[in-house]
Amino acid sequence: MGNIRASFQKSFYEVEHAHISPFYGYLRGSVSRAALRRIAEELLRVDYVGTNRQICGCTLRTSYGLPCACELGRYRLGGIPIPIDVVHVHWRKLTMEVELEVGEDDGSEVDMTSAMDELWRQFRSLDVIGKRALKSRVCELAYPTMTPLCPPPEKLKTKGGVKKKGKKPAEYDVYRDPLYHESYIEDVVNVESGGNCGFRVIASLHGYGEDGWPMVRRELGLEIIDKDRSTLYDKLFSNRLSEVRESLMIESFGSQPPEKWLSLPDMGYLIANRYNVVLVCLGNPCMTFFPMTSSHSPNVSIYCIGFVNHNHWVQVNMKEGFPLPPVTLDWKKFHSHIATTWMLGFAGRMQHWQLLTPVLA
Structure with missing residues (x-):
C-alpha cells in the first residue's frame, strides 16, 4: 500500500525529462506518469502519421482513452499544449482518499489543498513571463508587509543542448563574418533543419526544448495580434x-x-517583445533586438543565434560580456520612450562593437 501511495505522490511532484516540454504543461501533476509515458511514446508516431486518422488508427484513443497520434499532431501543429480534458478521467484520479459523504464535516471550507494544487498546475503550464507575473502576485499575498517586488528570476540556462556531431558547414558564417567573433564564442549548438530551425533554436534557448518549436510559432502568432x-x-x-x-x-x-x-x-522584434529578452543575431548583417515597450533589466536573458550557409539557424553560446551589434533603424524609430533604457544599459557593449568593427573593414 505504501508503494502505491508513493507512486501517486510521484505523479504529483516528479517530472520525467521527456515531459518537461510545455506541450505537457496542462498534464504534469494532473495525470498519472503511466499515461504521460504512453502519450510520449505515441508522440513519436506524429512525424509519419501527421494528422491523418486513417494512418493513425486511433488505437490509443479507443483502447486507453488517451490522445492518439493524429490528435497530438493537430495540437503540435497548432503549438497548443495537450488539453487536460482529452485525457480520460481514469488517468486523472491521482488520489487514494475515499470521498466523504455529502454533509459530513471535513473542514473543506478552510482547506486550501485543492486551491494550492490548482495554483501549482497553472504555474507549471505558464511560460517564463507568466510565471514571473504569477509569482509576483503570490508574493504580495505571502509577504504583505514587504515590497511587492519579487527577487529577479535566474537567467535561463542556454547550455546543455545536444551538440550534433559531424563537421561544421563549409561556409560557417558565425565564425567567419566577422572574424573576431570567434574569440567570444564558447560553442555552437546545431538543431534539426527543415524550415523550422530558427524556431527550434528559440524554443531551445527559452527552455522548451528543440521540439517545442510549434509553441514558439504559436506564441509569436499571438504576439503579433496583441492588443497592447x-x-x-x-x-x-x-x-x-x-x-x-x-x-x-x-x-x-x-x-x-x-x-x-x-x-x-x-521575427526579431516579435521574439524580443514576446519573451522580454535581448535577441542577438550573428550573420550578415549582425543585429541586436531589444524589447520595444519595456525598460532595461540587468537580469535579462540574452538569446544569441547565428545564420550559417545562408539557410540555417544555430544556437550560439557566447562568453560573458560579449560586444553587441547595433539595433535596426526601425527599432530606433518605433521603440517606446521607456525602451531607450535598453540602449543606455548596454551602451558599453555596443560601443565595444563599434570600436572593433573598423579594424575589420
Missing part, C-alpha cells in the same frame, strides 16, 4: 502585417518553404 502592441506592429510592418502573420502559420509537418522560415528583422 497592435499600433506598434501596424507601424513596424505596415502593409506587410498579414504577410508576417501568415509566415508563422503552417499546415503540415516536414520541410517548410522559405516564406515560412524565421526571418529577420521581422
Whole structure:
C-alpha cells in the first residue's frame, strides 16, 4: 500500500525529462506518469502519421482513452499544449482518499489543498513571463508587509543542448563574418533543419526544448495580434502585417518553404517583445533586438543565434560580456520612450562593437 501511495505522490511532484516540454504543461501533476509515458511514446508516431486518422488508427484513443497520434499532431501543429480534458478521467484520479459523504464535516471550507494544487498546475503550464507575473502576485499575498517586488528570476540556462556531431558547414558564417567573433564564442549548438530551425533554436534557448518549436510559432502568432502592441506592429510592418502573420502559420509537418522560415528583422522584434529578452543575431548583417515597450533589466536573458550557409539557424553560446551589434533603424524609430533604457544599459557593449568593427573593414 505504501508503494502505491508513493507512486501517486510521484505523479504529483516528479517530472520525467521527456515531459518537461510545455506541450505537457496542462498534464504534469494532473495525470498519472503511466499515461504521460504512453502519450510520449505515441508522440513519436506524429512525424509519419501527421494528422491523418486513417494512418493513425486511433488505437490509443479507443483502447486507453488517451490522445492518439493524429490528435497530438493537430495540437503540435497548432503549438497548443495537450488539453487536460482529452485525457480520460481514469488517468486523472491521482488520489487514494475515499470521498466523504455529502454533509459530513471535513473542514473543506478552510482547506486550501485543492486551491494550492490548482495554483501549482497553472504555474507549471505558464511560460517564463507568466510565471514571473504569477509569482509576483503570490508574493504580495505571502509577504504583505514587504515590497511587492519579487527577487529577479535566474537567467535561463542556454547550455546543455545536444551538440550534433559531424563537421561544421563549409561556409560557417558565425565564425567567419566577422572574424573576431570567434574569440567570444564558447560553442555552437546545431538543431534539426527543415524550415523550422530558427524556431527550434528559440524554443531551445527559452527552455522548451528543440521540439517545442510549434509553441514558439504559436506564441509569436499571438504576439503579433496583441492588443497592447497592435499600433506598434501596424507601424513596424505596415502593409506587410498579414504577410508576417501568415509566415508563422503552417499546415503540415516536414520541410517548410522559405516564406515560412524565421526571418529577420521581422521575427526579431516579435521574439524580443514576446519573451522580454535581448535577441542577438550573428550573420550578415549582425543585429541586436531589444524589447520595444519595456525598460532595461540587468537580469535579462540574452538569446544569441547565428545564420550559417545562408539557410540555417544555430544556437550560439557566447562568453560573458560579449560586444553587441547595433539595433535596426526601425527599432530606433518605433521603440517606446521607456525602451531607450535598453540602449543606455548596454551602451558599453555596443560601443565595444563599434570600436572593433573598423579594424575589420
